[in-house]
Amino acid sequence: MNFSQKVLEIFKDITRVPRESGHEEHITAYLQKFAADRGLECKTDSTGNVLIVKSAAPGKENVPAIALQSHQDMVCEKDGDFAFDFAHDAVPYEIEDGWMIARHTTLGADDGIGIAASLALLDSDIPMGKLECLFTISEETGMDGAFALESGFFDARTLINLDSEDEGLIFVGCAGGIDTTATYQYTQEEVRPGTLTISLRISGALGGHSGDDIDKGRVNALQQLCRFLYSRLREDWQLVSLSGGNKPNAICREAGAVVAVPAGDAASWADAFRAFGATLKAEYSTSDPSVEAVAADAAPASHAICDDVTVRLVSALFGLPHGVAAMSMDIPGLVQTSSNLAAVRMDTPGEITVITSQRSSVVSELHAIASKVEAVFLLSGADVRHHGEYPGWKPNMSSHILKVSVESYKKLFGCDPEIKAIHAGLECGLFLDKFPYLDMISIGPTLRGVHAPGERLDLASLDKFCDHLADIVTNFQ
Numbered sequence: 012m013n014f015s016q017k018v019l020e021i022f023k024d025i026t027r028v029p030r031e032s033g034h035e036e037h038i039t040a041y042l043q044k045f046a047a048d049r050g051l052e053c054k055t056d057s058t059g060n061v062l063i064v065k066s067a068a069p070g071k072e073n074v075p076a077i078a079l080q081s082h083q084d085m086v087c088e089k090d091g092d093f094a095f096d097f098a099h100d101a102v103p104y105e106i107e108d109g110w111m112i113a114r115h116t117t118l119g120a121d122d123g124i125g126i127a128a129s130l131a132l133l134d135s136d137i138p139m140g141k142l143e144c145l146f147t148i149s150e151e152t153g154m155d156g157a158f159a160l161e162s163g164f165f166d167a168r169t170l171i172n173l174d175s176e177d178e179g180l181i182f183v184g185c186a187g188g189i190d191t192t193a194t195y196q197y198t199q200e201e202v203r204p205g206t207l208t209i210s211l212r213i214s215g216a217l218g219g220h221s222g223d224d225i226d227k228g229r230v231n232a233l234q235q236l237c238r239f240l241y242s243r244l245r246e247d248w249q250l251v252s253l254s255g256g257n258k259p260n261a262i263c264r265e266a267g268a269v270v271a272v273p274a275g276d277a278a279s280w281a282d283a284f285r286a287f288g289a290t291l292k293a294e295y296s297t298s299d300p301s302v303e304a305v306a307a308d309a310a311p312a313s314h315a316i317c318d319d320v321t322v323r324l325v326s327a328l329f330g331l332p333h334g335v336a337a338m339s340m341d342i343p344g345l346v347q348t349s350s351n352l353a354a355v356r357m358d359t360p361g362e363i364t365v366i367t368s369q370r371s372s373v374v375s376e377l378h379a380i381a382s383k384v385e386a387v388f389l390l391s392g393a394d395v396r397h398h399g400e401y402p403g404w405k406p407n408m409s410s411h412i413l414k415v416s417v418e419s420y421k422k423l424f425g426c427d428p429e430i431k432a433i434h435a436g437l438e439c440g441l442f443l444d445k446f447p448y449l450d451m452i453s454i455g456p457t458l459r460g461v462h463a464p465g466e467r468l469d470l471a472s473l474d475k476f477c478d479h480l481a482d483i484v485t486n487f488q
């Protein structure tokens with residue numbers, strides 16, 4: 012069995028191990044047993060991060076140590092009607108046309124392939140220096156493991172992160188981020204007599220990841236809904252509720268409002284909203300061809316948000332920065348700074364919460380865009396807090412591990428790899444906090460549709476990724 016086949020066999024084995032973020036105990040035990048069975052040094056910190064160490068091969072004692080890093084958890088998403096329990100069941104996959112694919116669930120190649128590649132190297136007789144394999148926990152839900160990692164947990168000064176999704180690309184930088192949350196307090200007012208209640212809904216937008224997809228210019232359903240509501244602020248109506256969006260790192264695909272309007276105006280509201288839907292379809296015909304705006308009768312409501320807060324909320328959500336704020340002037344095509352208006356919730360009576368997130372690979376710009384969002388919220392009378400800040404990873408084009416991996420790639424495949432930074436968070440940014448001297452790259456095989464049912468792994472790219480990784484650790488000096 013060659014190295015790549017071995018990685019695939021180990022990954023198939025890992026598809027049977029439950030590992031949802033926050034419930035990594037089975038995969039942690041799997042890693043510990045893997046080390047114990049082979050007499051490898053293994054330690055686990057109080058957070059659940061695991062380190063397995065393989066000492067240098069004879070004659071390789073003077074080669075600097077390399078850390079390989081992957082994350083233990085996976086995103087667990089499945090089709091709504093698909094009977095499946097991520098806490099017990101093995102992920103069902105098929106192999107078809109050169110892809111390994113999970114049709115109705117996530118596959119967990121993000122980052123099961125990183126785990127499998129690390130374990131395959133730990134179990135191999137490839138001659139290399141000291142290898143330290145780090146397996147962090149809960150990357151997908153806030154990088155908890157990377158945040159909690161203690162300096163000194165591993166010794167290597169070179170780290171290869173195995174959590175990228177494009178073979179042939181070597182990642183050398185990532186964005187930092189921060190979440191900004193605003194809260195509006197409102198008084199409940201009685202719905203005025205003689206009104207009809209209408210629901211307004213924008214759906215069918217593509218959404219996407221607030222880092223990777225923010226430059227696609229897609230519809231933000233919540234902001235567009237507020238654009239429509241803003242156009243009617245001078246009229247007599249009441250906002251019963253506003254909701255939309257989900258996670259801070261997702262672009263809002265769907266948003267809805269319930270409004271109480273004078274009975275005589277109901278038809279004009281429905282017409283205007285339909286016309287607005289046509290406008291959106293025309294404006295976004297390239298990015299979001301299926302976007303729609305639908306008005307419908309709703310159950311009568313007794314209470315609404317007070318007028319004062321309605322004006323401030325709708326104006327703020329329409330006026331907030333959303334999308335790309337700056338492109339990199341050094342790396343072509345790289346979004347440098349952005350903001351995402353993510354979600355609105357009304358879970359607590361009398362309170363409206365707005366969730367936003369900002370990203371930048373430049374710390375000062377990250378703080379500036381977060382302050383700009385804060386300024387709009389403050390102007391509109393909200394309480395604002397910033398939380399969950401994590402640092403970025405600034406590209407170092409003269410990195411040693413970058414040079415080694417580029418030379419290896421050219422030797423193996425006869426062409427140059429592409430060198431990129433991403434506008435999303437990687438754990439690498441957090442490692443720099445505790446291990447500021449670290450020299451890093453991030454690589455991986457080609458994955459598509461990660462974090463959603465249908466996630467798939469390109470098997471030809473897995474072969475190349477494995478050959479590349481093995482060659483790097485063999486020839487590293």
Ligand SMILES: [Zn+2]
Pocket residue numbers: 082121122150174
């Ligand atoms: Zn991942």
